[in-house]
Amino acid sequence: MEHAIDAVVVGAFDLGEADRVVRLLTPQEGRVSVVARRARSSRRRFGGMLEVGTHVQVVRARSRGRMMNLSEVDRIAGPDVARTELERIALLSYGCEVCAALAPEAAPAEKLFQLLIVWLDLLEGERRPTVASRVALEAKALTFAGLTPALGRCALCPEPVEDPMVFDVEVGGALHARCGGGRATPARALLELEALRRMPLADTVAQDERPVTPWRLSDFVQHQLGRRLQSRSFLETIGG
Numbered sequence: 001m002e003h004a005i006d007a008v009v010v011g012a013f014d015l016g017e018a019d020r021v022v023r024l025l026t027p028q029e030g031r032v033s034v035v036a037r038r039a040r041s042s043r044r045r046f047g048g049m050l051e052v053g054t055h056v057q058v059v060r061a062r063s064r065g066r067m068m069n070l071s072e073v074d075r076i077a078g079p080d081v082a083r084t085e086l087e088r089i090a091l092l093s094y095g096c097e098v099c100a101a102l103a104p105e106a107a108p109a110e111k112l113f114q115l116l117i118v119w120l121d122l123l124e125g126e127r128r129p130t131v132a133s134r135v136a137l138e139a140k141a142l143t144f145a146g147l148t149p150a151l152g153r154c155a156l157c158p159e160p161v162e163d164p165m166v167f168d169v170e171v172g173g174a175l176h177a178r179c180g181g182g183r184a185t186p187a188r189a190l191l192e193l194e195a196l197r198r199m200p201l202a203d204t205v206a207q208d209e210r211p212v213t214p215w216r217l218s219d220f221v222q223h224q225l226g227r228r229l230q231s232r233s234f235l236e237t238i239g240g
């Protein structure tokens, strides 16, 4: 038997007739998958503790397979208010996907884990996180994953930021249009993204103004992952 570890449930899928594979984000081991035996055949066994966005303590046990088995789960905090509104559900799924996708497997991800905890906490608050909050989450997640985007400067030259500017996912940030290609991104949009990157996440819920370029950093996340974020289209559909 192993010791208990802190984790957030970030996803799950069915395995065979009775089991579920549960994906976790943990501070010490980054992304981890465990098998929840009989999670489907007996709903009572793990209760609602395997819902995405639930902060849990888990104990794992060795198994014959490649993945460890989930032997015990304790709920520390679960989505409550966050499950009452479509927009919050979308933001919850998105935050879990972004933080987990940018985390390493089997290596520490303390800051990404803490970021997700703060995000889940915000989703329980009276004011729903804004589009600016979501963009700030992306900026911080990229930074904590070691992929800090160049925003307040040109990624290729020391000249000051001035229009026309572009954002190039290949070089990981802003460029003068004369320095390279990418999507047109006004200097004020870049400075806004940099301000959000530095702002405490809790302060962003007061930012009612929609960022000028609300999807640039999400595009950058997708480019780094080499795939679409599954939860993004739902968020886009509802105007997030």
Ligand SMILES: [Zn+2]
Residues within 6 Å of the ligand: 154, 155, 156, 157, 158, 159, 175, 176, 179
């Ligand atoms: Zn330049």
